[in-house]
Amino acid sequence: MPLVAMRQVLDEAAKGGYGVGAFNVNNMEQIQAIMEAARATKSPVIIQASRGARAYSQDRFLVHLMLAAVELYPEIPVVMHLDHGNSVATCKSAIEQGFTSVMMDGSLTEDGKTPSTFEYNVKVTREVVELAHAKGVTVEGEIGTLGGVEDGHGAGVSGLAHVTDPDQAVEFVKQTGLDALAIAIGTSHGAYKFTSKPTGETLKMNVLIEIHKRLPNVHLVMHGSSSVPKELQDVINQYGGKLKPTWGVPVEEIQLGIKNGVRKINVDTDNRLAMTGAIRKVFAESPEKFDPRDYNKPAREAMQKVVAQRMTQFGQAGHAGDYQPIALSEMAKRYR
Ligand SMILES: [Zn+2]
Numbered sequence: 001m002p003l004v005a006m007r008q009v010l011d012e013a014a015k016g017g018y019g020v021g022a023f024n025v026n027n028m029e030q031i032q033a034i035m036e037a038a039r040a041t042k043s044p045v046i047i048q049a050s051r052g053a054r055a056y057s058q059d060r061f062l063v064h065l066m067l068a069a070v071e072l073y074p075e076i077p078v079v080m081h082l083d084h085g086n087s088v089a090t091c092k093s094a095i096e097q098g099f100t101s102v103m104m105d106g107s108l109t110e111d112g113k114t115p116s117t118f119e120y121n122v123k124v125t126r127e128v129v130e131l132a133h134a135k136g137v138t139v140e141g142e143i144g145t146l147g148g149v150e151d152g153h154g155a156g157v158s159g160l161a162h163v164t165d166p167d168q169a170v171e172f173v174k175q176t177g178l179d180a181l182a183i184a185i186g187t188s189h190g191a192y193k194f195t196s197k198p199t200g201e202t203l204k205m206n207v208l209i210e211i212h213k214r215l216p217n218v219h220l221v222m223h224g225s226s227s228v229p230k231e232l233q234d235v236i237n238q239y240g241g242k243l244k245p246t247w248g249v250p251v252e253e254i255q256l257g258i259k260n261g262v263r264k265i266n267v268d269t270d271n272r273l274a275m276t277g278a279i280r281k282v283f284a285e286s287p288e289k290f291d292p293r294d295y296n297k298p299a300r301e302a303m304q305k306v307v308a309q310r311m312t313q314f315g316q317a318g319h320a321g322d323y324q325p326i327a328l329s330e331m332a333k334r335y336r
Pocket of ligand 1: 084146189223224266
């Protein structure tokens with residue numbers, strides 16, 4: 001199966017009433033972990049790379065690893081998505097590299113740190129929609145500002161500083177014509193999302209539900225949605241790590257989101273925690289070992305386990321074989 005457009009995967013998810021996890025990658029082991037989890041659970045997958053990941057892997061390494069994934073797992077629909085593009089030029093270069101979906105995050109200016117204006121956001125997102133849709137590539141935009149910083153991207157504000165305004169969300173979708181909309185409802189990037197288990201005061205699921213009511217046909221995206229489970233934190237700290245106590249987004253809140261229009265759920269921190277914990281364990285228990293495979297293999301297995309669990313919890317498990325891929329050229333025609 002060739003790489004598929006994210007629009008098709010999300011349209012199918014909407015039909016089936018499930019969500020699809022979008023997992024970040026930087027290297028081969030992470031891509032393998034996702035693909036093995038997808039095969040085991042028969043799930044369609046969204047694999048995403050941030051600007052930081054593209055720089056780390058010089059782009060081409062990542063692109064060829066993705067092509068290997070498609071070749072080795074022909075039964076799995078795979079989306080290759082750019083996470084948090086900071087400019088029209090970044091999105092354009094991703095499309096040229098072969099990404100089948102891009103995020104234009106115009107909620108921040110090009111420095112990836114400063115909250116922008118609504119007008120700026122509409123302008124850059126609209127521009128990306130025009131050039132992406134001409135090639136059948138999907139576009140995700142963001143309105144409101146997520147909390148925290150990850151990979152050097154983010155305003156570093158509290159998750160509640162710029163919660164999405166539902167009226168603005170409606171206007172933004174109308175003016176840009178995008179495919180998927182990331183909204184800010186109190187979540188943050190990174191490991192430190194909440195200082196205690198989130199409540200309706202800190203995680204605004206009511207805002208999400210309101211936006212879905214107004215935009216029932218728009219695919220919503222939850223960013224910063226790792227659950228940061230205590231058991232993954234514990235493994236790291238048990239073997240010499242120093243994580244401070246922290247809380248993520250509970251899976252049951254994500255499942256409530258999925259019932260209310262959420263089709264894409266971004267997860268990165270949970271996988272980072274799982275891999276790091278597994279590596280620390282090997283180092284602590286077998287200090288005589290020095291073959292990278294001795295720790296990369298358990299790290300890969302630990303990530304695979306988390307990803308498979310999320311795929312089952314989000315409901316995408318069992319849906320890999322539901323549909324045939326639509327060619328990007330055909331997607332482009334449909335946008336016209
Ligand atoms: Zn994000």
